[in-house]
Amino acid sequence: MDRALRNLQEIEVIVANLKRRHTGVTSTIMALLPEQTKRLQIAALGPKLPAQWPRITWSDLLRHGFRPPRGKRLRIWHARRNLEALTGIILRSLLGMPLKLVFTSAAQRHHSRWTQWLLRQMDAVVATSPETANYLPVPAKIIFHGVDTARFSPAEDREREWRASGLPGRFGIAVFGRVRHQKGTDLFIQAMCRLLPQSPDFTAVIIGAMTADKYRFASQLKSIIAAAGLSDRIRFLGERPAAEIPLWFRRVSIVVAPQRWEGFGLVPLEAMASGGAVVATRVGAAHHVIADEHTGYLVSPGDLEALVHRLGILMRDPQLTLAMGQCGRAHVVNHFSIEREAGELERVYKSCWEGSDPSPHR
Structure with missing residues (x-):
């Protein structure tokens, strides 16, 4: 039995990681998930996920994703790439899954019209710096990345x-x-x-x-x-x-x-x-x-x-x-601890569940 697999009925937040290659986004998720699992019922979805990540499967999502998690009206879909944002839109708007869409952007550049459209479909957008937020077509909550200071720690010698x-x-x-x-x-x-x-x-x-x-x-x-x-x-x-x-x-x-x-x-x-x-x-x-x-x-x-x-x-x-x-x-x-970043993200999720505006920037 795969102990990392999670029961979707319990999962409040799905973290999408749909790219096969290890990237900076993968590193971000890898740092956050251990801390987030202490606070939330959360799991990742995607190909070639590290064995230790809590995760769900596509088959589980497509069979059981039309029911909200226990105690919530909606489930969070957290995307960090355009493909993941589009997938969330399809699941919510075309298939009718009860999802709130959250997107984290780190890019410091002008976005294409396609990306701008995707961002406007999100329920909440997080920017990793004020400079990033200034390039976005929608309000964003600024949350700097953190680091796991136990995993990354000085050598004794x-x-x-x-x-x-x-x-x-x-x-x-x-x-x-x-x-x-x-x-x-x-x-x-x-x-x-x-x-x-x-x-x-x-x-x-x-x-x-x-x-x-x-x-x-x-x-x-x-x-x-x-x-x-x-x-x-x-x-x-x-x-x-x-x-x-x-x-x-x-x-x-x-x-x-x-x-x-x-x-x-x-x-x-x-x-x-x-x-x-x-x-x-x-x-x-x-x-x-x-x-x-x-x-x-x-x-x-x-x-x-x-x-x-x-x-x-x-x-x-x-x-x-x-x-x-x-x-x-x-x-x-x-x-810049990972605990601070996870806590601020949790407040964004709670704002989505409560229906308040989690993105005060601008």
Whole structure:
């Protein structure tokens, strides 16, 4: 018997995750579900869900979804992608399921007419930052993402954790995310090619998927590394299992988030929660998350010189790196916990059930 399967009659909130590939949305749901299950009868729906997620099946939904959950008139359908919003509309408006539709948007860009239409069909919209809310055609409740500060926590001995990786040097510096121009992987490589010859105790790692359409980009980066004679000290580790990611955050001393653009950006939060020093570009919600020169460093997107300068300061000063990581950890615990995010989402759901307006923005 699959213990993760839930009885739909008990489920108050369905979290749609209809994309097969692991994305930032998947990470968001993965962080939230354990906390939300303490507060709500909640389950995910979609393909290739992690085994530990509480979930329902399509067959169960189509057989029993026309009855509301016990004690409620309506069930919440929480979407984070256009496909999931459209699916919710079909289930509610065409099939007649008793659903309230909630959508979370992290995108900081002008939306297509199609997306705007989908958003107008929602009963509540959540934006992950004020900047995101300003691009939406409807009022939104602003709820910053949080991080599980138990799952992402500092190592007792970071140098020992790094030695356990089997990689050279005393300290690690990393970039997390898919290998692509948007993520700034090339900026990280260029910065490392300039800094590592002066910092023999460091090894750099790139942790993230390398998709087929980016092989040429990745090959160019590997050629740059080889030409600099740093192939042993700049390592592509590929996509790691989700359960392994917190370990790598505990191992590395510095995390770089050099994105050229981003929706929200969870990496700085996860790194800070893990006690790592962070250098990030001012994209997504980074300037809301990081107090510049206190809990991390902020640089302009695409500014290689500023990136090299800030990273050089940290790589030359292990005590500053440690202190900045400690400040970052305290900041996340106090202001960006997953418990806070789950609590604010619960209030949005309750507003939907009660029929009040959960989206006061604008």
